[in-house]
Amino acid sequence: MVTVSLTGASKEDAATVFSVLRTAVPTDRPSDPVPQEQTEDHPAVWTAQFEPAQHRVPTGPPPPLEGSPTATLQGDHVAVDQLCEVLSAAFAVHKRGTASGDQEQEVDLQLRTKRQ
Template identity: 40%
Template sequence: MTSTPESPDHVSVHLTGCAEETAQAVIDALRTPFPQGAEVIPARPQATGGAGHPLVWCTVVDTRGRRRSTGIRVELREPVDAGLFGAADPVHQVIEELAAAFGVEERGTVPGEHELEVRLRLTPLPKG
């Protein structure tokens, strides 16, 4: 599933394999480093869940005005699969911020002419 961001500074984030509370925790973790208000929208299901129809939580992150996070770990109750879509530099900025809050395992990258698609697995960071 791909989505075209609104501008080169926007990154589309799609979260699957998790409950609404977990998706919201990931989106909330992106609000601090990327405070461009209107572009970070609340998690919303894009499709109804059910057998064979996974629930997808989506948001668009505007990377302009990035404030680097202070490395605050965010509690996850379960692992989350994340798809990031956008220009390479903004996508890498979002990955850096996710890595400050969660464990991040890259599951694949698909480069395009003007866009990059990255699949990640987000997991809770070890305590300590």
């Protein structure tokens, strides 16, 4: 299981990133939810969990992002690596940092629209 948290993302960018991940691996969310924004003036963190027992790398044109959200992936080493591969296939990814433990790792990625 990998927890994916997005910060610095509009609800549209969060929906785009989660849609890409949902096409590649199972998630704890229904396939068509639109992230809901809070009405208060607080930074939003969009979160979903994915179980990448099997995954497929997305094909086709990369989806555009409005901004450059940060994705934090936490979970099993192999599963986090698989989701990083999926995100790298769809977006331009800059690895901002990692932290590893015995059983889990955390990876921070900056996502941008991939230029063709």
